Amino acid sequence: MTGLPGQLTNKTIAAYKQRCLAQIEAEEQRLLAVEVARIQAEEAAATEKLRLQADAEADAQARRKQAQDLLQRHEANSIDRLKYWHFQPNGDDATPEEKHKEFLSKLVTRLLYACNYQRSELERQHRDLTQQHQELATLRRTVQSHEDATRALNARLLDLEQEVPGPAAGASSIAPSSRQLEDRVDHVVAMLGDISTFAVPTTTISSQLHTLKTEVQKLQSTNADDNPKMYKMPTFNLERFDDYTQQDPVLWWEAFTTQLRILLIAKLAYIGALFLNSKGGC
Structure with missing residues (x-):
């Protein structure tokens, strides 16, 4: 068991x-x-x-x-500061000095609005220029790749020419090889024709690259020290805005903003340049 x-x-x-x-x-x-x-x-x-x-x-x-x-x-804090910026005359019996202070306080406020607007516009222009530089760099890389392809095709043509059999191989082997070589040459010529019409049908790759380099240099606009050029600011002329009555405020404001137009300067000097060139009106 x-x-x-x-x-x-x-x-x-x-x-x-x-x-x-x-x-x-x-x-x-x-x-x-x-x-x-x-x-x-x-x-x-x-x-x-x-x-x-x-x-x-x-x-x-x-x-x-x-x-x-x-x-x-x-x-x-902003409310406290604005109390000093906006001068309010005493009733209807304001003196010419009080009216002048009121006008200057409003002018400073509008000037600050203009500074903010111009700064936003300059930032937008900076972004556009950066995008253009990136597009030009991409285009330059594309042209370089096309030139590399052209050199590779030329090297392949040389290899094909060296691979062609000599007369001792016989007429029967020469004819097919010649036809194949002609077909390949025609294909290479067609590809080169497409590359040559990359930007303008009558230009070559070298001329196109030279044109791109010229455009990049114009956009960069650098001086001898490789620093961006500093443009001179326009001088603010207060006599152009002595219209104390301001019968047509729209035209007056358009002339004011036109006079305060900011040209291309360094990004960190936007507000400082505007203030230094317009302090005569403040």
Whole structure:
């Protein structure tokens, strides 16, 4: 008679049963401990997640309050400054000096608006010039790739010419090779024709590259020190705006903004150049 699987020869069935029950109980205890550890880990992770969310909400609320306080302080400071910028005469019996102060305060305000507008326009022009430089660089790389392709085709033509068999190979082998060479030459000539018409049908790659380099140099407009040219600002002439009555404010304002037109200067010198050349009107 054979015993059960795992039963020792000198052990009874009761001992075998007791040993199996002990192993089953030990495995159940192990699985229970694993489940308890998993539940505790999930609870700890959920608690940590809630804590992090609470900390994030508290930080966000603190930042919002700080930004609101900063905005209120900035608004209060701006209101205090604007009180000194706008001069209000005393009733209808204003003296000529008070009227002149009122006019100058309004002029300064409009000048600030003009500065902001001109600065935004200069930033837009700078972005346009940067985009043009990038497009020119891309075009230059394209021309360079076409020139590389042309040189590769020329090298291939030389290889084909060297591979043509001599007269000793027989007339039967010369004719097919000649036809293949002519077909390849025609294909290369057609490709060269397409490349030569890249910009203008009558120009060559070298002339096109020279034209591109000239355009890039014109756009860069650098001096001997490789620095951008600084253009002289127009002088502000206050006598042109002595129209105190301002019967036609639209024409007056158009003339004012035209006189304050800012030319291309260094980006960090926008406001300073405008102020230095227009301080005679302030």
